[in-house]
Amino acid sequence: MLEILTSDAIPFRHGFFTRKGGASSGIFAGLNCGAGSSDLSEVVQINRARAAEALGLAPTALFSLHQVHSADVVHLTESLKSPVKADGMVTATPGVGLAILTADCQPVLFADPMARVIGAAHAGWRGAQGGVLEATVEAMVALGAKRANIAACIGPTISQKAYEVGPEFFETFTDDDPTTQRFFAQGQGDRMLFDLPAYGLHRLRVAGVGQAQWTRHCTYSDPDRFYSYRRTTHAGEADYGRLISVIRL
DSSP: OOOEEOOTTOOSSEEEEOSTTOSBOGGGOBOOOOTTSSSOHHHHHHHHHHHHHHTTOOGGGEEOOBOOSOOOEEEOOSOOSSOOBOSEEEEOOTTOEEEEEESSSEEEEEEETTTTEEEEEEEOHHHHHHTHHHHHHHHHHHTTOOGGGOEEEEOSBOOGGGOEEOHHHHHHHHTTOGGGGGGEEEOSTTOEEEOHHHHHHHHHHHTTOSEEEEOOOBTTTOTTTOOOHHHHHHHTOSOOOOEEEEEEO
16 A cells, blocks of 8 residues: 655645555565666566556656756656656646655655646755755746745655764855854764755745745654665665655646
8 A cells, every 4th residue: 555645735646655555575665666776677667657556647657867966957848768867857748747766865846836837856965955946946937837836845854863964064065155054953073963854945945935845754764664875874784765756737
């Protein structure tokens, strides 16, 4: 049985899927939709098809990207023949599903119900700092959306209590913008705790979206429901699954 988290702020069909209800087994047990994992490719395709079906889409209408932690955004008007290197996509085409894959990074879904334009972005710390959220909003505006009408929701991502970083990471943010120190809390020794979703919400609000929210689910802290790159690394496991988040018109 699939488990799908949704946001009341987004009026179109969408879902932040947990790992429950998939065909994968072993360390990938559940709904692993990451073709970049070492899971069996045919099983990953079964999982993607289940996610597509849950939102009333044919598997061929579910599009994802070759995510590279960039600020690049694709305007999707027709089938992608192969995954494009980018981390955001927008469309005004009915019947198209935009899919983002994550395992601690932020999956962000966007919608302007007035202009009937949607977007989706993969926003880890590097992409968020680089401007992928703002670039996705800009791409939606180029299709007729208005910033004040855009709702954005951040799905399950790593929370501050689980995101320990070193001084170099802290300086990467504060050297660029001293005000970002408010997204860090003191950890043990020289370690800091970074609040990725709070930072994402800040960037979305500065970009002028009408609504910005987080589902408040931590990927690291709930292994039964979510995959987590950092948790897998700490456990010394060989690989990890990828969660899928989808929005469609």
